[in-house]
Amino acid sequence: MFMTKIFTKLLIVLSFIVCYPCFSQPLDKQMVRVGIRPEEVFSTLRLQSFSGNWRVEFAGASATRDLLTEGEDCTIMLVPKGMVARFSDGKEFGAGFSKITFSGGALLNLEIPDLQPVLLQNIIEVDFAENSMRLVNKITVHQHVVSSISKIGITNEPEALKALCVMARSRLAWLIANTQHKDVPYDVCDEEHCVPFCGCGYNRELVDILASMTADQIIRYGGKPILPRYQNTCGGHISSAKDIFGTDEPYHPAHPDLLDGKGSENCFHSPGFHWTIELQKVDFLDFLSIAFAGGADRIYTGWEPARVDSYGRIQQVTLRGRVPKILSGIDFHRALNEYFGPNGIKSMKFTMELLRRTIIFRGMGQGEGVGLCIYGADGLAKKSQKYLEILKFYYPGTEVKQ
Ligand SMILES: [Zn+2]
Ligand SMILES: [Zn+2]
Known part of the structure; x- marks a missing residue:
């Protein structure tokens, strides 16, 4: 009888371990769909394979597929019948497609006329709505955190960067569940009100390592994930979400960006102070x-x-x-x-x-005035604060959990 009970328990534990990945993928491995330059109107773009060979799938009435090899580029144009494409080796795809998907390679360089080129990875989908093409980059949460924090995280302090990774991941997790963009094929856009994103061209090895060290961790208040706010520099004082946005967010109170007994304001060294x-x-x-x-x-x-x-x-x-x-x-x-x-x-x-x-x-200061101060986080790390202490300082009453 006793052995049967133990055996049953063992079976439950084992089946949980085996089945776990099927119903709950770790957050950092989940995919997020990022709208690239959604505000821009454009009808031409070029994608060049910087690294690896890319599978290209053309969807529509005459669906087909091909391979974009390393060094080759593909120009896509929006015309009345849909999208048409031409490879640099001379291949033409003129049927008028509804969607073109690139996957399987390592790095793809995106050029949109009049805009800065962007380096992309993982899966890139091109479709169109009305008179403009739309670009969606499907990447993992980990890849997004590394890209965004490599770009906006002005610090080299590991503890500050870890705090920033957890902040960015929390924003993503919240925005995936509560998207601010309805009726479009993406969860977040590339602008600051979501999470700033400009591809993987700025990626830093150190941020990649620190994002992995804090994998899947997000900020919670009363057990629930929050949308943590942040700014470049608070200028010495952080304002409350209530005062600035009129929202009830007890984890965004007003307080000085000052660590008791530890010198001047945490972001005093910022050029935006x-x-x-x-x-x-x-x-x-x-x-x-x-x-x-x-x-x-x-x-x-x-x-x-x-x-x-x-x-x-x-x-x-x-x-x-x-x-x-x-x-x-x-x-x-x-x-x-x-x-x-x-x-x-x-x-x-x-x-x-x-x-x-x-x-x-x-x-x-520089920014909206509420939540984590990026230069302040750098200052706190220089005052020997660990990333969990930095996050507690800027988001009081919260806890960091997977
Ligand atoms: Zn957005
Ligand atoms: Zn500050």
Whole structure:
């Protein structure tokens, strides 16, 4: 009787081990579909095999397949009947396809006219919607974490990089489950509001190793995965998600980016800690009219901060005009970024000095102001903090678990 019980238990354990991979693949091995440059409209692209031979599958009425060998390239064009392709060795595929898939090689270089080339790996799918082609890169969560953190992780500190890997993986896991992009064939786009992604051309060996060391770990609050927020530099003070986004996220409270008794602010060494920029008043008015105007009721002659949090970060802005408009500091900042670029007004934590023709902005920090400060994480690692301590510091009340 006793032996039967043990045998049954053993059988259950064994079958769990055997079956486990079938129903729950480790997070880092799961695939994520990344929309590449989804905002751009383009009808031509070129893919060149930098490394390996790529299987190319043409889907549509006259489906076919071929091989793109190393060094060869393939130009795809969108024409009224669908997509057509031409290989550099002269092969033509002119039937008008609905989808073209590349897989099996190591590295593929993507060129879209007028845009920076991007190096891609794993699976690349090209299809189209209306007048633009669409590109989706299917990669593993691990590959995505390595690519994004190699690019945005300005640090060489292993503990800071580990914290960043866990942060990026948590965002991906959350976004795969709660996609911000509906009715499109991808889970995340390549922009900052999802996770910034510009292919694997910047990949760093060190990040790859550290991502593997923290494999499958994500940040949880009350057992549930969270969407951790982050910024390049907080400028000494982190604002709460409540103040900036109006959302209830207890793990994103306001606090100074300062470790008790350990010197200056954690991100004090960031080039974005203090910044100044002088802008022409006319340029600023142009910005207001281009970004927000429309019709007679929407002509704005100026703006002012409407609400500022205790750290001096502008939470809300009033646009002055016949009918004033109130908008969040975050929306105003995103519009500023789009108009003046990332090196214009780096954050909403600034003061202004009005001169006759110009405005001098003096600011602190770079980014939206909430969550992990990347330069601060680097500073904390330099103050001997381990990655779990760094994550606890920026996301209080959370735990890191698989
Ligand atoms: Zn997105
Ligand atoms: Zn900071």
